[in-house]
Amino acid sequence: MVVRTVLFASLLLAACRAQCTTHERRAWRDTSCADRKAYLDAVVALKQHDGSGGIPNYDTFVTVHYQNRLIAHGYDAFLPWHRWYLFKFEKALQAVGPDPCITVPYWDWERDEGMETATTVLETDSFGSSSGTVLRGKDRGCVDEGIANYTGPFSTTVRDNSCLKREFYNYQFAGVFNVMDRILSNTVFGPNAFRLSLEGYPHAIPHNFIGGHMATHHS
Numbered sequence: 361m362v363v364r365t366v367l368f369a370s371l372l373l374a375a376c377r378a379q380c381t382t383h384e385r386r387a388w389r390d391t392s393c394a395d396r397k398a399y400l401d402a403v404v405a406l407k408q409h410d411g412s413g414g415i416p417n418y419d420t421f422v423t424v425h426y427q428n429r430l431i432a433h434g435y436d437a438f439l440p441w442h443r444w445y446l447f448k449f450e451k452a453l454q455a456v457g458p459d460p461c462i463t464v465p466y467w468d469w470e471r472d473e474g475m476e477t478a479t480t481v482l483e484t485d486s487f488g489s490s491s492g493t494v495l496r497g498k499d500r501g502c503v504d505e506g507i508a509n510y511t512g513p514f515s516t517t518v519r520d521n522s523c524l525k526r527e528f529y530n531y532q533f534a535g536v537f538n539v540m541d542r543i544l545s546n547t548v549f550g551p552n553a554f555r556l557s558l559e560g561y562p563h564a565i566p567h568n569f570i571g572g573h574m575a576t577h578h579s
């Protein structure tokens with residue numbers, strides 16, 4: 361009976377997986393309104409998840425990233441470590457969110473050259489805009505728009521138990537060709553060539569542009 365139940369469950373799971381038409385990760389700007397809502401709902405669900413069922417919650421992911429900061433950054437492990445990390449994050453979103461086929465979208469930020477703060481990623485009703493932070497008082501820097509607003513589930517962070525903070529810096533992004541030129545000008549993988557130029561410029565610029573917690577290993 362136990363064997364049958366397990367088999368039945370795995371068949372159900374396989375059928376459910378088969379319904380996913382794609383596992384492709386897409387740029388946020390290329391997703392539909394329905395896709396965006398499903399992703400935002402999944403992130404909030406993961407933030408509110410109690411950690412049951414062997415599924416880590418959002419804050420656990422933040423903690424794991426911080427605890428592994430020294431091996432996951434600045435070394436050849438950077439790419440495989442983050443690939444596995446995002447895979448596990450995606451699986452957790454699929455498990456707790458409304459869409460079992462959801463994939464993690466990415467910020468195709470080099471296409472936002474010259475319109476850094478006008479990006480579709482930074483909109484009032486999604487992740488919050490570049491002007492969506494508290495300007496004065498004890499909550500200065502707290503995000504007050506979108507899913508991360510400090511009156512909602514992101515009222516505390518694991519870094520310092522404060523609200524989620526941002527402090528935008530006046531970076532100008534490089535465009536698609538500039539970014540690829542920088543990366544592909546390397547003829548060897550590492551340690552101070554291709555891998556580092558990928559981790560340095562294209563990875564670090566958006567972190568530092570947003571600032572606040574995003575500019576720390578608790579991002």
Ligand SMILES: [Cu+2]
Binds near residue numbers: 425432433442
């Ligand atoms: Cu990282």
